[in-house]
Amino acid sequence: MKTSWKMSLAAMLAVPAVMAFGSLSFGAEKTMESDITIIGGGTSGLAAGVQAIQEGAKVIILEKQAKVGGTGQFCEGIFAAESKIQKRIGINVSKEFAYKTIMDYSHWKANGALVAQVVDKSAETIDWLDALGVKIEYVGVGGFGGPLTWHVIAPGPDYPDKDPKDYHCQRMINVFNKYILDNGGQIYTQTPGTGLIKEDGKVVGATATDKEGNAITIKSKAVIVATGGFANNKEMMKQYAPDPDIIPVGQIGKDGDGIKMAWKAGAAEEGVSVMQLYRPGLKGFHPADQMIALAVQPYFWVDPQGKRYTDEASVQLWPYSGNALLRIGGVAYSIYDDATRKKAVEEGIEMPLGEWVLQGTKLTKWEDSFNKELAKKKGNVFKAYTIEDLAKQLGMDPAALKDSVEKMNTWADSRHDGEFKKESKFLRPVATPPFYATKLNPRHLGTLGGVRINEKTEAVNEEGHAIPGLYVVGTDAGGMYGDSYDLLLGGGTVGFAVNSGRIAAENAAKFVK
């Protein structure tokens, strides 16, 4: 049957297609039951699943994609304060310091009670992960030189022979997934949650569509929503994002499903427009690309008029460089000369890109990546032997760009940035031809707000009353931020995902007993 369709297009066109497929049986409704249903099998949903099983609950997890993990397939490290490994190395990040840092960064717009829960639980979560088999490789920073809170996850025993991806957050996802399946939890992939069931003001279950397209009803005593935000929902991005065209990284099928369900069930909004702004870059380049790695070194960035607009070194805390770029309209150019290129290729880069491109990496793949893109003539990268020519290619007034370059060269010479007060070690001249330019656009790693929750991660309505039986976690929930993503303490989003998932499961387990 399949093959005959495939083989004869002509026959296909002649026969009315309804005849063949209209008769397929369809729509048999399935019903299932659990104590706790978790919608979303990513970072926060799987963490909630493990914890809920440990609390003795019967758990069903619904995952939209064919694979679990969501954006948790891409992250590297998790936040904690006062973990054993931090204490052992002598890293002084107290809970008080972490709490104050997060709250002050948000201008105390964040949910103080929720932040306290997350910070207080964070160190114990590292022990919990350790007991499950998720080990920490080392503790690093969010932004270079900052507090050491980013607990980077070590490769597991299956790396690299049996599973070349068994490291960083993917290791944690693998462990969570196995634990849940080994301990009686049920995970349904390609089974998106479609709605919540509410009776007498309480959430008592969820609806979903299974692999075959059949509707499923799941009766349960509590539901945890963990669908990872709305980065792929064009309408919501238009309505809430500072710019709907910010390039998403690591997002598939993030249609805001969970957020919309919770709102529909009466939950209030919180922090919907906060985006996890990333280092600027280009669509079509992954986080480890070496052409981008050089373009985001903090040297000389100009707006489309050819004027410098920022302290480039603010990219150490990428939400800052994202905000500055959005402010000028979302297009900038990073320009460097051949001496800078040569240094990066032969000696290595000064500023690391997380675990993707380490500090000191020699950018031997720069040339391939740059030339491949140059040949495509898409207006993303440029090369010229004079500043005038470069300006012309970039559509800038050559005099304006020349002026900016001359200023930069003066600052590099005097080791003092007379404009944006950049740290002197990052002042480099733009003097040795050829000159290279790469366009920079804002990118993000996901949306960071949606549903208002309390410190138990219960969804709350406009009046602040909890909706019984409904918990919202991870990037579907608001409350950790003011107006911007906070990178002062590295690992914060995974930290929130895992800790909020655990907190939800503990409270939901108590609630269903």
Next chain:
Amino acid sequence: MKKSLLLLSALLLLSASASAEEIGGAHAGMDFSCADCHQTDTPEKSPTTKNCLECHDSYEALAKATAPEHIDPEDKESAANPHDSHMGPIDCFNCHKTHSPSELVCAECHSFEFEPK
């Protein structure tokens, strides 16, 4: 009066959205009915991957059909196959759309030459 107006506009809305669901993409002009992909004449949501595989064999077979002809050992990305990657067997409609332009989900992180119909 008010009620009937509402009803009327609801009907208009319904018919407007139904006619907006034109069948484009890979199957444009093939006289498909809604039920061919959706298994219902009044679809509300996207079809499943299983629905596509009623006619298109398996993911493995697709992977074979789109395996790259030449792999450059120096360039790992030259081994890229839209139907077999580190993203796993993702749902077809993430790339192949019917009522809106198709898009390659890999494109947020890679610039491959291939494009989905």
